[in-house]
Structure formats: C-alpha cells, structure tokens
Amino acid sequence: MIERYDTLLRNGTVVDPANGVHEIRDIALRDGKIVEVASSIAGGARREHDLTGLLVMPGIVDMHVHLSPFLGGGCGHRMLALAGVTTALDMAGPIEGVVDLAVRHGCGLSIACVNYLRPGHTIASADPGRGDIDDALSHALSQGAIGLKLLGGHYPLTAEATAQAIAAAAGHGAYAAFHAGTQSVGSNIEGTREACELSAGHPLHLAHINSYCRGQTHDAVSEGEEALALLAAHPHIRSESYLAPFNGVSGECIDGVPGSRLAAFGLERGGYAATSEGMAEAILTGWALVNLERDGIIELVGGSEGLAAWHACGSLIGISFRANPPEPRLRLVTATRLDGRFAVDALATDGGGIPRNDIVARGLALVHLDALSLEGFVRKASLHPARILGLRDKGHLGVGADADITVLDLERRRPVLTYAHGQRLLDGEAVVGRGGRLVTTPAGETAVRAAGLDALVIQPGSMLKTPQ
Numbered sequence: 001m002i003e004r005y006d007t008l009l010r011n012g013t014v015v016d017p018a019n020g021v022h023e024i025r026d027i028a029l030r031d032g033k034i035v036e037v038a039s040s041i042a043g044g045a046r047r048e049h050d051l052t053g054l055l056v057m058p059g060i061v062d063m064h065v066h067l068s069p070f071l072g073g074g075c076g077h078r079m080l081a082l083a084g085v086t087t088a089l090d091m092a093g094p095i096e097g098v099v100d101l102a103v104r105h106g107c108g109l110s111i112a113c114v115n116y117l118r119p120g121h122t123i124a125s126a127d128p129g130r131g132d133i134d135d136a137l138s139h140a141l142s143q144g145a146i147g148l149k150l151l152g153g154h155y156p157l158t159a160e161a162t163a164q165a166i167a168a169a170a171g172h173g174a175y176a177a178f179h180a181g182t183q184s185v186g187s188n189i190e191g192t193r194e195a196c197e198l199s200a201g202h203p204l205h206l207a208h209i210n211s212y213c214r215g216q217t218h219d220a221v222s223e224g225e226e227a228l229a230l231l232a233a234h235p236h237i238r239s240e241s242y243l244a245p246f247n248g249v250s251g252e253c254i255d256g257v258p259g260s261r262l263a264a265f266g267l268e269r270g271g272y273a274a275t276s277e278g279m280a281e282a283i284l285t286g287w288a289l290v291n292l293e294r295d296g297i298i299e300l301v302g303g304s305e306g307l308a309a310w311h312a313c314g315s316l317i318g319i320s321f322r323a324n325p326p327e328p329r330l331r332l333v334t335a336t337r338l339d340g341r342f343a344v345d346a347l348a349t350d351g352g353g354i355p356r357n358d359i360v361a362r363g364l365a366l367v368h369l370d371a372l373s374l375e376g377f378v379r380k381a382s383l384h385p386a387r388i389l390g391l392r393d394k395g396h397l398g399v400g401a402d403a404d405i406t407v408l409d410l411e412r413r414r415p416v417l418t419y420a421h422g423q424r425l426l427d428g429e430a431v432v433g434r435g436g437r438l439v440t441t442p443a444g445e446t447a448v449r450a451a452g453l454d455a456l457v458i459q460p461g462s463m464l465k466t467p468q
C-alpha cells in the first residue's frame with residue numbers, strides 16, 4: 001500500500017481551543033505539517049499510533065526556561081523533552097552558549113532565546129547609554145536571539161537604562177523580557193509596579209509573576225492581588241507564572257556569605273544564618289536542595305549527598321528553596337480578567353535545566369481539581385505562548401500548522417508522546433528526538449544556520465499580539 005502520510009495519530013481526544021475542537025479525531029502528519037484532521041482518516045502511514053483514551057493537544061510551549069551553560073546546562077533539552085515540551089524560550093542566554101548546547105544536546109525542540117544585558121558580559125556597566133544598548137541588541141539579534149532579557153533580580157541596571165532597553169527593543173521590533181528589579185527597587189511587588197511604569201506602553205514580557213509575590217513587602221496574598229491589578233492596568237504587558245514551590249539560585253558563597261541576595265533570603269526565611277555554615281546546615285536538613293546532575297537530568301538533592309556535591313563544586317552549584325507560597329501561585333494561574341481572558345497569559349516553569357518542568361504534572365493537577373478547564377490548560381500551556389512569541393503555526397492543530405503535538409495521559413498526569421515538526425521527540429519514557437531548530441529573526445538566520453541548526457524565522461513585528 002502506498003503510504004499517504006508520514007504519521008497517523010488515531011482515536012485521540014483532541015483539545016484544540018483555537019479551532020474549537022474537543023472531540024475524538026485522527027490527525028495526519030506529512031513533511032513536518034498537519035495535513036488532515038478528521039473523525040476517521042483512510043490511508044496508510046509509515047508510523048501509526050493508537051491514542052485511544054489519551055489527550056492530544058498542540059505541542060507545549062514553555063515561554064520561560066534556561067538552556068545555557070550559565071543556567072541549566074545541556075541536560076535541559078532532555079528534561080524539556082521528558083516533560084512534553086516541544087518549544088521553549090530561553091530567558092537569559094548567552095545566545096552563543098544556547099546555540100552551542102542546542103547543537104550538542106538538542107532533542108528536536110524549537111528553541112528561542114532572549115540575550116541578557118549583564119554588566120561586564122554584554123554591556124560595560126549597570127548604567128549603559130542608548131548607544132551601548134543598541135549595540136548589545138544588534139549583536140544579540142545577529143547571533144540568533146529574538147531580543148533582550150533584563151535580569152533585574154540578579155544583575156539590576158539603573159531604572160533609566162532599564163527603560164531605555166525596553167524602548168530600544170520596541171524600536172527594533174525585538175522581544176523584551178524583564179525579571180523585575182532595578183538598582184533603585186527590589187525584585188518584588190514594588191519592582192513589579194516599577195516595571196509597569198518603565199515599560200512606558202512598549203511591549204514587554206514580565207517574567208514569573210508569582211516570584212514577586214513571596215511576602216517580601218506585604219503578605220503574599222495581597223501582593224498577588226496587586227500583581228493582578230497591575231497587569232489589568234497595563235494590557236501591553238505579557239506575563240507568565242509557574243506552579244513549582246521551588247526557586248533556583250546560585251549556591252555560591254564568597255568570603256563566607258551567599259553571593260546571591262535571593263539565596264540569603266531563602267536561608268533567613270527557613271531560620272538559617274545567611275552564611276556558608278548556614279547554607280551547609282540548610283542543605284543537610286533538606287531546606288536547601290542542590291541541583292545535582294544524575295543520569296543526564298538534574299534533580300533536587302538534599303542531605304549528605306547534596307552537601308557533598310555542594311562542597312565538591314566549591315559551592316558553585318544551583319540551589320533551590322521552597323520560596324513560593326502556594327496561595328499566589330494558585331491565584332495567578334487561574335485568575336481571569338473581566339472579559340474572561342486569563343489575567344496571566346501563560347503557564348511556564350522557569351525550568352529547562354532547573355528541575356521544575358511541571359506544566360503537565362502540576363497543570364493537570366489543577367484540571368483534576370476543576371481549577372482549570374482542559375481548554376484553559378491548553379490555552380495557557382500552548383496557544384497563548386505561541387501567539388506571544390509570534391509563532392503563528394504553533395499552538396493549534398489546524399491543517400497547515402506545524403506538526404507539534406503533545407499527547408498526555410490525564411490519569412497519570414504525564415506526557416506519553418510528542419512530535420515537533422513531524423519528528424518524534426518523546427515516546428513512552430524514551431527521548432528519541434535529535435537536533436532541533438532555533439526560533440530566530442531575519443537578522444540571526446545566517447549565524448544559526450552556520451552553527452549547524454535549522455532556523456525557524458519569525459517576523460519580529462508579529463510578537464506580543466493579544467492572544468485570542
């Protein structure tokens with residue numbers, strides 16, 4: 001028999017809110033695209049899957065991950081594939097490291113990157129002028145990034161430079177993402193308020209809203225409500241939040257004290273001294289968990305094994321604290337605006353190489369609790385982030401869309417099969433995908449292809465349109 005299709009996905013329960021579909025359907029894939037969706041498709045394929053009893057959704061798009069040597073490392077690609085993700089936005093760079101790791105560790109994912117403005121790395125100082133910012137942005141775009149990341153929580157710039165960077169990105173039609181916080185205001189709800197002002201009406205992706213609602217300035221619940229009010233008052237700002245209790249910081253101690261302010265805060269919040277002794281004690285008791293690589297993935301490890309790993313690295317290893325109180329996490333992920341749209345656009349993880357790739361596990365727990373509908377889950381985990389990133393052929397399962405598909409076992413709350421651009425990435429518990437592609441702009445296409453990656457070129461001007 002002549003095989004009409006590359007792949008046939010049969011009998012799955014398809015949830016595709018962009019096309020108003022929530023029914024049992026067959027889906028046919030050919031040449032990396034969806035070519036037919038129908039209640040029954042005749043004809044053969046090189047590979048067929050019977051997905052009876054399983055949920056079929058457009059591939060998960062995690063718009064906040066880390067896949068660079070500086071954060072996450074090469075394990076992140078495999079961890080994302082195991083989590084059912086098919087597209088992800090690296091939220092720091094450096095773009096050169098992200099491209100290099102994608103070449104060496106790619107599992108078939110589509111990866112985009114925003115490159116950080118970091119004093120001493122991509123810019124000279126924490127108060128760069130507009131010319132310096134324009135140069136850093138042009139360099140980032142030429143290497144394949146889609147825009148800039150402002151790392152206010154870790155390496156804050158002055159408020160003026162932050163505003164200039166957001167304006168510069170808008171001027172180039174590039175993407176701007178911001179971990180709130182400047183040299184004047186902390187990375188908390190006050191920083192969120194400042195970020196809204198500094199955006200001055202320009203498009204902006206405000207990162208991990210939940211992380212500004214940890215009870216640092218008021219109580220966490222009222223901070224969550226203020227964050228929602230700020231987002232409602234600034235509709236040009238796009239946002240995501242994550243569901244994991246854990247944060248991710250550097251465990252490095254310099255001269256006997258943590259180098260990261262967030263690490264010191266994590267220790268004090270657990271009743272430990274903000275010193276290297278306090279860090280060692282917190283790791284031993286499991287309050288601080290070391291991000292330890294085991295068998296190609298990173299896991300959270302405390303106790304004597306975690307402590308030994310922290311010592312072995314001379315303290316230079318990632319650490320996670322239970323920094324995120326539950327109430328704002330749950331409120332932010334489910335809250336809607338007056339018109340019924342979600343207040344926070346997307347469900348992301350801040351994961352990748354940081355072990356909290358839990359869109360499926362924790363997101364489906366909310367579906368199980370009736371806190372999110374299945375359609376709402378698919379909107380937040382795929383459709384909205386695809387639209388915000390300007391990926392018109394992702395986030396839905398219409399004919400002509402990219403063959404990016406995530407298949408979920410709702411009972412076990414885990415992914416069982418994924419395809420990206422028609423290539424199988426995850427099958428059961430095995431990661432079988434290879435290579436991958438970088439989502440880039442016309443300015444970065446040449447560099448991406450020269451590095452040995454496929455390029456998925458988007459038009460920068462199409463970014464940050466309101467999700468439907």
Ligand SMILES: [Zn+2]
Binds near residue numbers: 064065066350
């Ligand atoms: Zn992050």
